[in-house]
Amino acid sequence: MTSPSTPADMANALRALSMDAVQRANSGHPGAPMGMAEMAVALWSRHLRHDPSDPHWPDRDRFVLSNGHASMLLYALLHLTGYDLSIDDLKAFRQLGSRTPGHPEVGHTPGVETTTGPLGQGLTNAVGFALAEKLLAHEFNRPGHAIVDHHTYVFHGDGCLMEGISQEAISLAGVWQLNKLVALYDDNGISIDGPVQGWFADDTAARFRACGWDVIGPIDGHDVALVDTALARARISAQRPTLIICKTRIGQGSPNRADTAKAHGEPLGAAEIALTRAAIGWAHAPFEIPDAVRLAWDARENGQAAHRGWQQRFAAYRAAHPALAAEFERRVLQRALPADFAETVAETLVRFGQSTEHVASRKASQKVLAQLAPRIPELLGGSADLTGSNLTDFPGCGAVTGGHVEGRHIHYGVREFGMAAVMNGLALHGGFIPYGGTFLTFSDYSRNALRMAALMKQRVLHVFTHDSIGLGEDGPTHQPVEHAASLRLIPNLDVWRPCDEAETAVAWVHALSQADRPSALLLSRQNLPAQPRTPAQVLEIRRGGYVLSDRAQAQAVLLATGSEVGMAVAAQQRLDALGVPVRVVSIPSTTVFDRQDAAWRRTVLGTGLPRIGVEAGVSRWWGQYGCVAALGVDRFGESGPAAAVFAHVGLTVEALVELVQQTLAAEAA
Secondary structure (H helix, E strand, O other): OOOOOOHHHHHHHHHHHHHHOOOOOOOOOOOHHOOOOOHHHHHHHHHOOOOOOOOOOOOOOOEEEOOHHHHHHHHHHHHOOOOOOOOOOOOOOOOOOOOOOOOOOOOOOOOOOOOOOOOOOHHHHHHHHHHHHHHHHHOEOOOOEEEOOOOOEEEHHHHHOOOOOHHHHHHHHOOOOOOOEEEEEEEEOEEEEEEEOOOOOOOOHHHHHHHHOOOEEEEEEOOOHHEEEHHHHOOOOHHHHHHEEEEEEOOOOOOOOOOOOOOHOOOOOOHHHHHHHHHHOOOOOOOOOOHHHHHHHHHHHHHHHHHHHHHHHHHHHHOOOHHHHHHHHHHHHHHOOOOOOOHHHHHHHHHHHHOOOOOEEHHHHHHHEEEEEOOOOEEEEEOOOOOHOOOOOOOOOEEEEEEEEOOOOOEOOOOHHHHHHHHHHHHHHHHOEEEEEHHHHHHHHHHHHHHHHHHHHOOEEEEEEEEHHHHOOOOOOOOOOHHHHOOOOOOEEEEEEOOHHHHHHHHHHHHOOOOOOOOEEEEOOOEEEOOOOHHHHHHHHHOEEEEOOOOOOOOOOOOOEEEEEHHHHEEEHHHHOOOOOOEEEOOOOOHHOOOOOOHHHHHHHHHOOOOOEOOOOHHHHHHHHHHHHEEOOOOOEEEEEEEHHHHHOOHHHHHHHHHHHHHHHHOOO
């Protein structure tokens, strides 16, 4: 008879798989997985409620590995507990096309909840997960029917806490009273450069307590019973998130590499692995796991039982509250837009498509929101302390502040990066389509979270207002110049810079329609003229670029975005008087336009005519559309009234007319 497996055996299985996979790949980070093994045993075998046969069960607990370089810990856990991840997948760790990439990737490996690696963002995503759970529980749970009731657990290390975003995250989690968020801190005191005392001497416990967290420890992170007890205590917290400080040794079990930076990001080597096997009593070949250990780790039976229990509770909920159950299924299980979304789109385009109002596109955005939000209850907005400037609220939205969760607008405070990463967590969790606002120039603060949303293919909407030198008096620190072009470089991110209410409405509708990509809406502070269009042209906006105003026998094509579309139309009219007909093309979304078929792009851009771009930003990127000239802003702005700043940098109708004339003269020469 096989002897039953012990917690030490279970932990050593994680160590062995981690060091073996890293060694086979000759690349990776064995130290953290080896150091967090007992933490993982306590959580995954005694507390984490999950179903390996259905990684998307909506009421599962969420587990986030914020220190994503420790990915082999997660892959070993997924394999051993019964997810669709084979031993051959572990052997292919870090190889091209494998299901076990160097850092965890959501949608790529079953059981991975979020893509981690950029430190601190996993912890912040976890705050988004926990906030989503709290908001959904408030919205859908009814007396006797708790269909939303799960925890979010996150492992993180010193590096996550060094990143500034971690302070944004822990502050928000504390003020939101996310009591179902439990963070386990792998406090091993080692980073790539060595012992951290020389650059990280924070009083971590005091820091978290000051932000409204319960703090347990420090405890021995290699004592499964102690970690188990701490987790049990954390699970009953009524109002506060919990930090469990686990003192560990990086590379635990390795005789010569434990407690050293060498264990952090290098394979142990064959000789050291042999010594480690002897030291921990693991007398098994690489990638070999004894049956008793596999049985101890297997979570399928318990997971399926927990899942069935929830399905029974949901059936009772559906019987008692059929309308709520149907809405929960739509938003959380199916992640589908409302059944009448097409009707909502049609009404929105009718209302705004022929608008003659001259308003700032940020104001147009708010008006569109007021139209859409009552029909799309999963829309969850916010702003990084600029609500009155970004105009991301709408009538009756209410506010999510402190422990109050009745509203649909979140006050993130001055935390652009944190806001973006929390929104990623909200989107990943399901049940919400998050959007958040700040000034476009501050997209730099949140850029990596935008990139992660694009990489993870999450429907997250970023409302970036004050999109150019047109914001005026705040000056060059607040006047974005390179930002629009820079955001357009991020793969899978749709960037919209609408010129009026009609284009703003289409931008919102299109962004909501994209289930597998984030969007950025770049909006003006200053009022913009409404452009007349036919109904057909309103529909063409959805293609990202279209002919807004044409002339017979056009001699040139003006390509413009956002606030400069009005400038291009005004220049066209002046050129008419000079006997120089030109076509005006509006490209509210270059990213969407670039995905159109070649025939459409040729139809819009024309052939055989010189093209001239105009945008209040860096000009050189216009070359991708074959522009022979461009009018832009290839310098920082100035502080002053918007009209004066435009004139000062030479971005005027007169300058554009002159550029067209010069270009045509050069073409004729």
